[in-house]
Amino acid sequence: MxxxxxxxxxxxxxxxxxxxxxxxxxxxxxxxxxxxxxxxxxxxxxxxxPRGVGMDDESLRSFQQIGLVDQVRNHTTPNQIMRFVNGKGTLLAELDPQTDEFGWPRRNAFxxxxxxxxxxxxxxxxxxxxxxxxxxxxxxxxxxxxxxxxxxxxxxxxxxxxxxxxxxxxxxxxxxxxxxxxxxEGRTEPSSWLVVDLRNDPIGSPNAYMGCDPARPYVSIGLPHGIRRFEFMLMPGEDQAFADDDVNMHAMLAEHVPDPAAADIIRRRVYTHHSxxxxxxxxxxxxxxxxxxxxxxxxxxxxxxxxxxxxxxxxxxxxxxxxxxxxxxxxxxxxxxxxxxxxxxxxxxxxxGKVISPTSRLLAGARDAVFRGLGAVPAAKNYVAQMKFKPMPFYESGAVVHRAKDVTGAPVVGRLFIQPRVATREQAEVLLDEVTGPWFTVIAWNNNPLALLDNEAHRTLSRLGARFIEVRPVAQLHYGTEPEGVTIVGDSTGRLKAWFDQRPESVVLVRPDRFVAGACLAQNTSTLTRQVAESLHLIPGGHDAPRPVLPVALPADGVRASAG
The missing domain is CATH 3.50.50.60 (FAD/NAD(P)-binding domain)
Incomplete structure (x- = not known):
C-alpha cells in the first residue's frame, strides 16, 4: 500500500x-x-x-470542494425520506426536504x-x-x-x-x-440501544422509519449496497449478553423481517447515547x-x-x-x-430522541395527538417535512463582518452562500463552487468587482488569492468582453438574482468554507475589504496566500491518481 x-x-x-x-x-x-x-x-x-448513516447537503458540498464528491456519491442514497410511525404503524410525520440550495440533496443515506x-x-x-x-x-x-x-x-x-x-x-x-x-460537558442517556446491520436487505425499501412504539422504540433504515440497519431500545435488564443471544435478537427482528433466522448479520452492538x-x-x-x-x-x-x-x-x-x-x-x-x-x-x-423513545403509553398517546394536530395544519406540516426546524450554521462572531441590517430578515453574513447551477462562457451548466474554486471569492451582482476596488483593497484581495465573479442575467452572459481577472457567470436558474433581490447588499465576500464573510452595497466594497482583512487578522506585509492545488480526480476504478 x-x-x-x-x-x-x-x-x-x-x-x-x-x-x-x-x-x-x-x-x-x-x-x-x-x-x-x-x-x-x-x-x-x-x-x-458501518457507523454513521446520514449525510447532509453541507457535507456533500464539502466533498465537492475536495474533489471527491463523485466517489462519495457512489455510496449514497439521495433524497432519503424519514418517516415517524407509532406503534400501530400510523404515520406521524415525514421528513422529505426538497431544497437543494447548496447544490445537493438535503438528506442522503450512506x-x-x-x-x-x-x-x-x-x-x-x-x-x-x-x-x-x-x-x-x-x-x-x-x-x-x-x-x-x-x-x-x-x-x-x-x-x-x-x-x-x-x-x-x-x-x-x-x-x-x-x-x-x-x-x-453534558450527559449520557440511561437507556441502551442495540444496532444490527444486515446484508442482503430483507425488506428492501429505500427510506428510514423511526418507530415511536412504546412497547419497544426502534429504527429501520435502508442503506446503499443492500444493507439494512435496525436499532432497538433495550429495556432494563437487557444488556450485551441479552443482545448476543440469537433467540432474543430474532424476536426483535420478527416484528419487521419475514425470516429473522435467515438474516445475514454484519454486526450487532449495544451502545448508549451521549450528549x-x-x-x-x-x-x-x-x-x-x-x-x-x-x-x-x-x-x-x-x-x-x-x-x-x-x-x-x-x-x-x-x-x-x-x-x-x-x-x-x-x-x-x-x-x-x-x-x-x-x-x-x-x-x-x-x-x-424524546419524540421517538417514550415507553409510557400515556406519553406516547399525547405525542401522537400533537402530531395529528400539526399534520392538520399545512404550514406546520410543511415546516416539519422541509426540516425548517434544523438550526443552520450561523456565525455571529469570528472571521465575519456583521453590518447593521437595512431590511427586516435573516442576516446575510455568517451564513452559507447558496450554490445554484450557473452558466459561464465555457460551460452551459456548472455548480457555482466549480467556478469560484476552494478559496476566497468576491461575488458582485451586475458589476465588475475589480472596478469597485481602490488600490489598497485590490492589493489585499490579491494577497488573499481571491477570485472575482460578476453575476449577470444569463441573457447578458456573452455581451461584451470578459474583463481580465474576472469570471462572468450567467444566472441561468434565476436563483442568484432572487438571493440578491431579498437583500440590499449587492456584493459578497465568501470565505473558503463558502460562508459569507461580509456583504455590502457596491460602493462600499473597498471599505468592506479592509474590515474583512481585519477580521482575518491579516499580517501587515505578510506572505501571499498559497494558490490552492486543484484536486486531481480519482479514476472510476478506484486506482489512486498521482499527486498533481
Missing part, C-alpha cells in the same frame, strides 16, 4: 490524530492548501463496520466505511500529506514555536514528530481532549474536532456532519496561519464559530 510507516517522521505543519471522517476530510483540505500534514491513526486499518475509504484514497493526491496507520499518540508537549508529539509505532517502538499545530480528531474517548484537561460538548475546541496550539469535540445522539445523523463542518471551518484557517497570511488569533474563531452550532445540533438530536 502506498501509505507507509517511516522509521523517522519529518517535521510537519499540522499533525492530525485520528483517521475517521473528520481527520480524513481535514487532511484532504490541507493537501489542497499546500500544508505539510501528517495524519496518524492508532488502528492498523480504517474501521470497516455507508461510512466506504466513504472513509474514498477520503483515505484521496489523500494520496497530495505530496504534502502523509498518512501512517498503526501509530498511537501517547503524549504531546507544546513548545514556544510548535508542538512535539510522541507516538508508539506498529512495532511498539517510540516515534516522535514535531509540528506547528495538532488537531485531535480521535473520537469520543479522545486522548487529545483528555490531555488538554478540557471538560466534556456532550467540549468546554473549548482550542487550547494553545491544539484543537479538537469531530467526536473529540462533541457527541450527540444519532436521531438526526448530525454527528458525522458536524465533524465535517469542523474540518471545513478549521482547514482554511490553519492554512492562512501556517502560510503566515494571518496571525494565530484567526484560530480563535474556530471555537467561537463551531462550538455554539455543535451545541445546537446536540440539542436538536436530544429533542428528536
Amino acid at each position: 502506498p501509505h507507509s510507516s517511516p522509521a523517522a517522521l519529518d517535521p510537519v505543519d499540522v499533525v492530525i490524530v485520528g483517521a475517521g471522517p473528520t481527520g480524513l476530510t481535514l487532511a484532504n483540505l490541507l493537501g489542497i492548501y499546500g500544508v505539510r500534514t501528517l495524519l496518524v491513526e492508532a488502528g492498523e486499518k480504517l474501521i470497516d463496520y 455507508i461510512q466505511p466506504l466513504v472513509d475509504a474514498e477520503l483515505y484514497k484521496g489523500t494520496d493526491r497530495f505530496g504534502c500529506v502523509k498518512v501512517v496507520l498503526g501509530h498511537r499518540m501517547e503524549a504531546f508537549t507544546e513548545t514556544r514555536d510548535g508542538i512535539d508529539v510522541d507516538l508508539i509505532g506498529p512495532e511498539g517502538g517510540p516515534v516522535s514528530v514535531s509540528a506547528r499545530y495538532l488537531v485531535g480528531a480521535d473520537g469520543g474517548r479522545s486522548i487529545t481532549r483528555k490531555a488538554l484537561g478540557l471538560a466534556f 456532550r460538548v467540549a468546554h473549548s475546541f482550542r487550547k494553545g496550539r491544539v484543537m479538537v474536532a469531530g467526536d473529540a469535540a462533541h457527541l450527540m445522539p444519532v436521531w438526526q445523523g448530525q454527528g458525522f456532519n458536524s465533524g465535517i463542518r469542523d474540518a471545513v471551518n478549521l482547514g482554511w484557517k490553519l492554512a492562512c496561519v501556517v502560510h503566515e497570511v494571518s496571525g494565530e488569533r484567526l484560530l480563535d474563531s474556530y471555537d467561537s464559530e463551531r462550538r455554539p452550532h455543535a451545541a445546537a445540533m446536540v440539542d436538536l438530536s436530544d429533542k428528536v
